[in-house]
Amino acid sequence: MKKIKILATTDLHGYITPFNYSDRKMGPVGLSKLGPIIKRERNENTILVDAGDNLQGSPLMYFHQNNHGEKITPIVEAMNAYHYDYYAIGNHDLNFGQDQLRTHLSQMNATCLTGNLSLDGKALSPKYRIHTFNNGIKVALIGVLTDYIHHWEKPENLVGIEVKDVFEFVKDAVKSVKENETVDAVVVVYHGGLEKDWNTGEETEDLTGENVGYKICDEIEGIDLLITGHQHRSFVCKIKNTVVTQTMCNGRELACIEIDPINKSVEAKIIAGTDEYDHELVDMFKEEEEETQNWLDTPLGCFKDGDCLVRDQFEGRLHKHPAITFLNDVQFWKTKAQLSSQALFNDVAGFAHDITMRDLVSTYMFPNTLVVKEVTGKVLKEFLEKCAEYFDYKEGQICVNKRFYDPKPMHYNYDMVDGIDYTIHASYPIGQRVSDITYQGKPVQDDDLFSLALSNYRAAGGGDFDMIRPCKVLQDIQEDVVDIIRDYILEKKVVEINHRENIKVVK
16 A cells, blocks of 8 residues: 655754753753654655754754854754755744855755745745655645744845745645646645634634634645644644644654555644654764853853742743843843833743853843834833733633633733833723833823834734834844843843832732
8 A cells, every 4th residue: 555654843943952951951852852753754655844943943053153153054964964855944044144044045955845935036946846755656745934924034134035925825836736737645834833723713813824724724625734833833633624733843743644645544643752862963963062051051140139030930920020120121221222121931941140141042042133113102002002912810810811822822922111110900801901101100191202122023013013013213233132131241240130010910
């Protein structure tokens, strides 16, 4: 019986070794943990594919970009060692600009599938590619990147880059396959996810176009398998006649899909990494990994009064954690803005009393830069109302709005603003939750003007903060926030946090 197998990863984010960078202990992460599974599952009728987001994420990749950028990136070297057949581009693969993207494309031995992304007018891939397996089975492969990327990425990184509408591209590509090819299966590799519940069809997020996987399966006939990513979820499901997979980020899981074109069946499973790992792969990066670990342990300074560790994530957002005051102090120092906005990212560690680079990259893990925007009091209120959506009130308790953790954890989309005082009423209707906004003791008026420091991600409207995007740019600081935090600590040596309890979250 003729069958084929597709093994798929996504959102590796530069994680290769099986050790957590926060404490160097063995963790459920790293491509090396998937290596033994890949070798075990692979046969002569197997292809290995990746759905994007490889260049950004791990401290190893951060260190490499800043110290060994002229060399092949570790994650590409690792993927080449495992002989990936195909890959798609993820939104974070554009974080370092077009030159680095071109280098990434040239270094990968696998074939790029992302056809809706063009560089200077040239698509990275045709509409589809045909793969013929050893047993004669033919599969059409279509690759796409979420076209919502312009809402997050720095404008300079998108110069010469065009990303076509995902749904329309896939619809046209499937049509072309049907009209021009005879294949046994059609597979779409999509750096994007599902916007609706696959059982009920109910919306699981605002329909912005960031994720259109459900729409693709619901409205385009003829797709046998949709491999998704971007959302860092773990699932196998079926929407109409299309099997859909997604694996967790950072090399935690592998999707294994078996297609039997004779019986018209597609069977998929998710396999998690175990304590077993590929020692040979880890040894390939032993030298640079050790350099990275030494860099992470570099002492920078200390806090005057104890540590600034985040011991309870929810409490850190319900009652603004001193780590947020500290991060906002850094942004005030760098920008001299009147207001500053920051978030506790998902599962952050915070800062030890003696601060090292390990603390910085464990707490601020994105390659953001700083932007200062001019906002009116009216826009500021809209911004705070968007932040206030994070909370909910159920059974007499303030809790997190389900939309911020299901289906994807998005705690990073709750910002806390320093420079003003305000109250959030968790039980009030969305859009009417924020009250008592004052600046220097005076109520904020709609026509007041403020300078607001925030990340480039948020400044571009990331997280559906659309009210911020059109605001006037006062400063665009092209330095990584991590580097700015480091410079602040090195200057202060002993850091004093004058914590401000300026945000009240009440019933």
